[in-house]
Amino acid sequence: MRHNEPVSSTEGHVSTPYVELDRAAWARLRDRHPLSLTDKDVQRITGAGVSLDLREVEEVYLPLSRLLSFYVDATSGLHKVTSDFLMERTPPATPFVIGVAGSVAVGKSTTARLLRDLLRRWPSTPKVELVTTDGFLYPNAVLEERGLMHRKGFPESYDRRALLRFVAEVKAGAARVEAPVYSHLVYDIVPGQTIAVERPDVLIIEGLNVLQAPQPRRDGRVGLAVSDFFDFSVYVDARVDHIKRWYVERFLALRETAFADPQSYFRRYAELSDEEARTTALRIWDEINGPNLADNVLTTRGRASLVLTKGEDHSVRRVLLRKL
Ligand SMILES: Nc1ncnc2c1ncn2[C@@H]1O[C@H](COP(=O)(O)OP(=O)(O)O)[C@@H](O)[C@H]1O
Numbered sequence: 001m002r003h004n005e006p007v008s009s010t011e012g013h014v015s016t017p018y019v020e021l022d023r024a025a026w027a028r029l030r031d032r033h034p035l036s037l038t039d040k041d042v043q044r045i046t047g048a049g050v051s052l053d054l055r056e057v058e059e060v061y062l063p064l065s066r067l068l069s070f071y072v073d074a075t076s077g078l079h080k081v082t083s084d085f086l087m088e089r090t091p092p093a094t095p096f097v098i099g100v101a102g103s104v105a106v107g108k109s110t111t112a113r114l115l116r117d118l119l120r121r122w123p124s125t126p127k128v129e130l131v132t133t134d135g136f137l138y139p140n141a142v143l144e145e146r147g148l149m150h151r152k153g154f155p156e157s158y159d160r161r162a163l164l165r166f167v168a169e170v171k172a173g174a175a176r177v178e179a180p181v182y183s184h185l186v187y188d189i190v191p192g193q194t195i196a197v198e199r200p201d202v203l204i205i206e207g208l209n210v211l212q213a214p215q216p217r218r219d220g221r222v223g224l225a226v227s228d229f230f231d232f233s234v235y236v237d238a239r240v241d242h243i244k245r246w247y248v249e250r251f252l253a254l255r256e257t258a259f260a261d262p263q264s265y266f267r268r269y270a271e272l273s274d275e276e277a278r279t280t281a282l283r284i285w286d287e288i289n290g291p292n293l294a295d296n297v298l299t300t301r302g303r304a305s306l307v308l309t310k311g312e313d314h315s316v317r318r319v320l321l322r323k324l
């Protein structure tokens with residue numbers, strides 16, 4: 001099969017809406033859109049903690065940011081058409097909204113930060129903001145009351161209405177919209193702290209459940225979901241056994257950093273031996289993050305505009321791009 005041709009599927013005679021490109025085919029696209037970065041740029045982009053390969057950024061994420069910048073321009077043209085049709089004199093600026101979804105530990109935050117920093121380099125999108133959905137988790141006090149302390153990350157652990165309102169307001173061009181902030185260190189919402197979004201060119205919303213379909217309400221009617229406001233979405237994908245290993249490795253590493261902080265909710269984990277830490281991480285994975293991935297996150301993959309599939313070293317092996 002030629003890699004630049006759509007994949008056809010025999011499943012129920014519905015052909016897939018995606019075009020599938022392997023790593024080499026995707027990387028070749030870069031030749032048509034010459035782009036380059038220095039090691040220094042990459043260091044600046046990724047910040048502390050994650051060691052990223054320059055080639056990976058240039059071959060995978062830079063072309064994606066280029067495609068996105070074309071989408072931003074095309075979408076703004078479409079808004080103009082609607083506005084002209086409606087004879088609006090001063091059409092509101094409408095931010096382009098991108099959702100980034102995937103499992104805990106698959107690399108959503110890294111992908112979202114990369115896209116933010118790369119998009120800022122393109123002329124039509126200098127102002128890019130990134131918001132993570134953890135700020136919309138209910139505070140621990142509410143989760144405790146509802147018996148949801150061991151369901152953090154499951155759809156019901158979020159104030160979905162507040163999240164929806166936030167995205168709808170940003171999308172409607174509101175001058176300033178605030179989102180609450182979650183601290184991984186204290187493992188709770190930070191009272192009174194917010195992040196402000198002020199009419200960006202692009203808003204990236206990153207979180208486990210951002211691609212969830214709208215849920216039926218109590219009256220049986222189906223409302224809106226945040227994904228209804230997305231102009232584009234990325235699902236970061238990998239084999240579950242790889243993700244589970246990345247989760248455990250990150251947990252072991254956190255003993256030296258975040259867990260060791262006197263303020264950390266998980267202070268007690270800093271003292272664990274390798275074996276104890278591994279057992280604890282595997283338990284948390286098997287009880288919380290694994291089931292959430294299987295039941296609520298993976299089930300939304302087919303709704304994404306683009307799926308990045310990573311190999312066991314985090315390098316992207318395959319890209320699915322929705323064409324239909
Ligand atoms: N593209 C990448 N290349 C190398 N390592 C990565 C990459 N993306 C993520 N990682 C590693 O995987 C771990 C999880 O990534 P992160 O972005 O924090 O995941 P998530 O936000 O999905 O929980 C990080 O600790 C980081 O070291």
Ligand SMILES: CC(C)(COP(=O)(O)O)[C@@H](O)C(=O)NCCC(=O)O
Pocket residue numbers: 104132133134135149150152153154206207208209284288289
């Ligand atoms: C904070 C999270 C729910 C992810 O939030 P997101 O930004 O994806 O909405 C997750 O990273 C997490 O910490 N899960 C909790 C698992 C546990 O209770 O340890």
